[in-house]
Amino acid sequence: MPTPASLPRDPASIAASGDVRGAILVAATRRFASKGFGATSVQAIADDVGSAKPSLLYWFKTKPALREAVLDALLDRWKDVLPGVLAAATSGEDRLDSTLRAVIGFFEDDPDRARLLLRESLDRPAALRARLRVQLAPWVAIVVDYVRRGQRYGEVRADVDAEAWVTHVVLLMVGCFATAGVADVALADAPDAAERRVAELVRMARTSLFPDALH
Amino acid sequence: MPTPASLPRDPASIAASGDVRGAILVAATRRFASKGFGATSVQAIADDVGSAKPSLLYWFKTKPALREAVLDALLDRWKDVLPGVLAAATSGEDRLDSTLRAVIGFFEDDPDRARLLLRESLDRPAALRARLRVQLAPWVAIVVDYVRRGQRYGEVRADVDAEAWVTHVVLLMVGCFATAGVADVALADAPDAAERRVAELVRMARTSLFPDALH
């Protein structure tokens, strides 16, 4: 029993509901994530949306401008979840686990986010770095601070390199979802591969941060 | 005092020395790694080599065939270092550290290898997965076995998920070199960022595998 389209996810129906701009962003995000910016034509995105190419170029003046808009939309969504991440990082029990789970949820909701970030870091590392410095700075600073404070109180291993540790944990989270289809070489065809990878990621982050005595 | 070109690294001089095919592979590897397959034109590679486009298409019949050849060359080089990696993994002291350092050296020698692998895992995950299953299987099996045996003897943490752990450590090594230009958001402009990341990677792998008592 199909309900009247309430949350249309495919670009064509989003466009049909009136939000052409939003439909273009969704279609472009999928194409850029799965095939890359350079391998995606404006025409292909227009086809996904059900519009003519010049219509797309009315909403986004150029192809590079569309890329920026896609990245803006991604980082806007990050800003939406950031408060929850910060809350998890600064209060309550099991701060590390709940913080990681919050970030993981962001990529779990849409693995295209992870693929897009990884592609950008390959295509235009300097540009992404500049963006992330602004958008990611507060969260990273808090985590680094949390690690350093833990080290002063002996709760965190003394030999942890706080900045490098955060970098690697973020890399693990992004890479985990961006490379889900291939990194399971070792995991064969385990049906629960995704959950196992997330669980092991969290375990690795925890054991590499805290001494055994405090687990 | 320039010595007579002994180890020419740029495609044009490799071609001039007679190895046109090799020059094409080097140029294609660089372009595919830095800009991606879809964003690289056959003409651009031919220009790097100093040949005409039809000459390139004489050596490699199609652009997709060139991509396969580039990947073949990469995995051939891996086969060269594999014995050393296996030796490090199966004998001597500090097996884990020396094994990781051997693999890290492979990517350190040419970070394009890491970028290329990451791009392939985004562009064609199924194809790369099939390739890696053949090429990477022996090494992964040995490491997984090593972890499992360690768990039986109590030398390795009981809650380690061997397959997921290997997957993540490989992801860290590849990602570390592929995203060197951007992942340092947290590391600011530390001049020793690269060494710090490698050191922290090894530390994370070690502490997430072994209980503190056995360090």
Place this chain on the structure above:
DNA sequence: CCTACCGATCGGTAGG
């Protein structure tokens, strides 16, 4: 938001 069209470049081929 469309049709019609632009010059440039794409991967690839004919022929030598």
Place this chain on the structure above:
DNA sequence: CCTACCGATCGGTAGG
């Protein structure tokens, strides 16, 4: 290994 060229597609614009 080259020159010359192919049809198709590229991002983008004119004009409405």
